[in-house]
Amino acid sequence: MGEQRHIIATFSEMAPHYERLMNHELTLFWGYSYEEFVSEFLNDLNTNLSDTILDIATGTAFIPAYLRKTKKPFKRIFGLDITLGMLQKASRNLNQLTGRQDIPLICASAHNLPFKPGSIDRAICCLATHHMHADTLLKNIYYCLQPGGFAHIADAGGSSQWKKTAVRFCIKLMAFLYFLIHEDFSRAVAESDAIANIHTSLEWRKIAEDTGFINIEIIEMRSKKFWAPNPLILKIQKPLEKEDDTHI
Numbered sequence: 001m002g003e004q005r006h007i008i009a010t011f012s013e014m015a016p017h018y019e020r021l022m023n024h025e026l027t028l029f030w031g032y033s034y035e036e037f038v039s040e041f042l043n044d045l046n047t048n049l050s051d052t053i054l055d056i057a058t059g060t061a062f063i064p065a066y067l068r069k070t071k072k073p074f075k076r077i078f079g080l081d082i083t084l085g086m087l088q089k090a091s092r093n094l095n096q097l098t099g100r101q102d103i104p105l106i107c108a109s110a111h112n113l114p115f116k117p118g119s120i121d122r123a124i125c126c127l128a129t130h131h132m133h134a135d136t137l138l139k140n141i142y143y144c145l146q147p148g149g150f151a152h153i154a155d156a157g158g159s160s161q162w163k164k165t166a167v168r169f170c171i172k173l174m175a176f177l178y179f180l181i182h183e184d185f186s187r188a189v190a191e192s193d194a195i196a197n198i199h200t201s202l203e204w205r206k207i208a209e210d211t212g213f214i215n216i217e218i219i220e221m222r223s224k225k226f227w228a229p230n231p232l233i234l235k236i237q238k239p240l241e242k243e244d245d246t247h248i
Contacts, residue, residue, distance in 0.1 A: 006186045006193070008083050011059075011083040012085035013186065013187070014187070015060070019034055019060060022034040029223070030221075030225065030228055030231060031223065035066070037154075038062065038066055039066075040221065040233075042063070042067070042070075045072060045122075047073050047074050048074075049075060050075050050121070052074070052077075052121050053120070053122045054080060054113075055077060055080065056110045056113075056123060056128065057127075058079030058086075058087075058105070059081060059128075061079045061103065061105065063124060064094070065093060065097050078105075078106060079104070079105045080110070081106075081107065082107065082108065082109050087107055110125070111132065111133065111137065111140060112140065113140045116144070118147065119144055119146070122152065123149075123152070124151075124152045125151070125153045126155075127155055130194040130198050131190065131194050131197065134197065134199060134203075135207050135211070138151070139211055145238040147239065147240045148237065148238060148239075151235075152235055154233045155198070156229050157200060157220060157231060158203070159229060168196075173192070175192045176188045176192035178191075179192070201218045204234055212238070215235075215236065216234070216236050217235040218233070218234050219232070
């Protein structure tokens with residue numbers, strides 16, 4: 001609960017300037033603007049007019065707006081976020097973009113997705129899994145996906161060296177001090193706590209396999225800063241056979 005409280009507090013504070021902050025931090029750490037990173041992430045996303053899409057940790061609804069702008073076809077898209085302030089900003093953004101707000105926005109946790117089994121064709125989660133428990137997230141996505149559905153995930157990738165106690169302590173300390181100086185205490189706590197949730201590609205593959213996903217594709221992008229961990233892009237599929245009771 002304490003971890004979640006810091007996440008809600010920090011993203012409520014970030015909501016008014018979230019996209020500008022993402023542009024700054026992604027450019028600093030990886031050499032990409034926010035839109036460039038999302039474009040790279042979703043470049044190979046093949047959707048169709050029958051798809052129901054769930055954008056997890058939608059923030060200011062940048063991804064639903066991006067999918068509309070790039071004319072990716074879909075039947076319906078939901079934006080879900082744990083932070084009400086983010087969703088309020090998302091609603092304003094969508095109104096400005098289209099003159100209406102016809103994308104359902106849901107305030108809920110990714111650890112307890114409020115969707116029926118098999119109700120989602122594609123789940124998207126961009127730059128947020130480090131604030132979640134990957135095994136719980138994937139189990140919830142698996143439960144909501146229809147058989148044959150896909151999950152698309154992008155976030156920072158970890159290093160096997162980070163498992164060493166001394167190394168992890170130093171990284172957590174550096175993250176805490178950086179965000180304390182440049183943001184505030186809640187952001188510093190949220191980001192330093194998030195280090196434990198950053199996984200290597202091998203760890204992601206095992207978590208996905210243990211959940212029951214197949215056709216696991218993991219792409220490691222190259223960071224444009226030598227000192228920053230490389231981003232990972234995952235595409236995973238739920239089998240056509242229904243196995244919900246086995247994996248939940």
